[in-house]
Amino acid sequence: MKYRTADNRTMIEILVLMFGGMLAGYLLRHRRRLIRFLEKLIIWSIFLLLFFLGVAIGRDPVIMAGLPSLGLSALLLSTAGVLGSVLLALVIWKVYFSRR
Amino acid sequence: MFFAAGVLFGYAGWLPASVTESDASTYALYLLMLLVGISIGADSRSLLIIKQQGARLLLLPAATIAGTFAGVLPVALLMNTVSAAEGIAVGAGFGYYSLSSIIITQMHSESLGVIALLSNIIREITTLLLAPLLVIWFGRLAPVASAGATSMDTTLPIITTASGKEFAIIALFHGIVLTILVPPLVTFIMTFAV
Numbered sequence: 001m002k003y004r005t006a007d008n009r010t011m012i013e014i015l016v017l018m019f020g021g022m023l024a025g026y027l028l029r030h031r032r033r034l035i036r037f038l039e040k041l042i043i044w045s046i047f048l049l050l051f052f053l054g055v056a057i058g059r060d061p062v063i064m065a066g067l068p069s070l071g072l073s074a075l076l077l078s079t080a081g082v083l084g085s086v087l088l089a090l091v092i093w094k095v096y097f098s099r100r
Numbered sequence: 101m102f103f104a105a106g107v108l109f110g111y112a113g114w115l116p117a118s119v120t121e122s123d124a125s126t127y128a129l130y131l132l133m134l135l136v137g138i139s140i141g142a143d144s145r146s147l148l149i150i151k152q153q154g155a156r157l158l159l160l161p162a163a164t165i166a167g168t169f170a171g172v173l174p175v176a177l178l179m180n181t182v183s184a185a186e187g188i189a190v191g192a193g194f195g196y197y198s199l200s201s202i203i204i205t206q207m208h209s210e211s212l213g214v215i216a217l218l219s220n221i222i223r224e225i226t227t228l229l230l231a232p233l234l235v236i237w238f239g240r241l242a243p244v245a246s247a248g249a250t251s252m253d254t255t256l257p258i259i260t261t262a263s264g265k266e267f268a269i270i271a272l273f274h275g276i277v278l279t280i281l282v283p284p285l286v287t288f289i290m291t292f293a294v
């Protein structure tokens with residue numbers, strides 16, 4: 001795997017931007033047209049970033065060769081996560097909900 | 101779709117290297133986080149539901165988080181492709197594949213970003229396909245837990261079909277809480293996965 005250093009600065013910047021955004025969004029909540037425009041912008045910037053992630057993957061022969069193994073890792077992790085969460089959901093269902 | 105198109109473009113070498121080697125995608129992520137924050141803050145549903153339901157509704161989102169981590173941790177420890185922290189960061193996407201994979205790519209590596217992308221897409225697809233079975237095996241809350249952050253939008257229709265209409269509010273709230281928590285959780289966990 002190719003590593004890039006994960007630094008605390010990126011984390012703080014992401015969190016500050018998101019929570020600052022939440023405050024700004026709360027203040028701007030009545031400007032519906034602006035909010036709708038910004039939400040469209042979100043969808044397009046996600047598409048753009050996913051496209052760039054795709055470009056970076058497609059260009060990297062090591063990752064391309066490893067795609068099946070990355071897919072297997074992904075499948076294992078999602079199965080484990082889903083299984084763990086539904087088991088706890090079953091406990092909550094039994095304890096708090098199904099009695100009523 | 102856009103990801104697949106990107107893979108094709110990159111593989112064929114149709115774009116100059118400067119396009120992805122620059123800091124542009126970091127700033128695009130920053131812009132995205134600001135916009136996501138604004139849309140959450142402007143969503144009156146978030147405040148309304150919290151006012152109505154109080155802390156009791158936090159139980160299920162908390163269980164989804166704890167259950168996901170408890171499931172992922174032993175599996176990640178057994179895998180030699182990811183470390184424990186990397187596996188948990190992937191799990192902390194809770195189906196929110198676009199944002200979690202982008203954050204993980206920026207903070208860590210492209211390959212872990214791809215795992216996060218695929219893993220969280222699989223989580224959403226699993227929920228869409230298995231919701232009725234999950235109800236039979238694990239009770240009516242299971243599709244909500246399995247859906248993770250997607251229980252507020254893409255998987256909400258299948259949840260109300262499989263579990264019942266009365267679970268719409270629970271699913272909506274669950275999805276909103278997890279959607280808000282995905283960026284902080286993923287970035288926080290990523291700092292342990294250097």
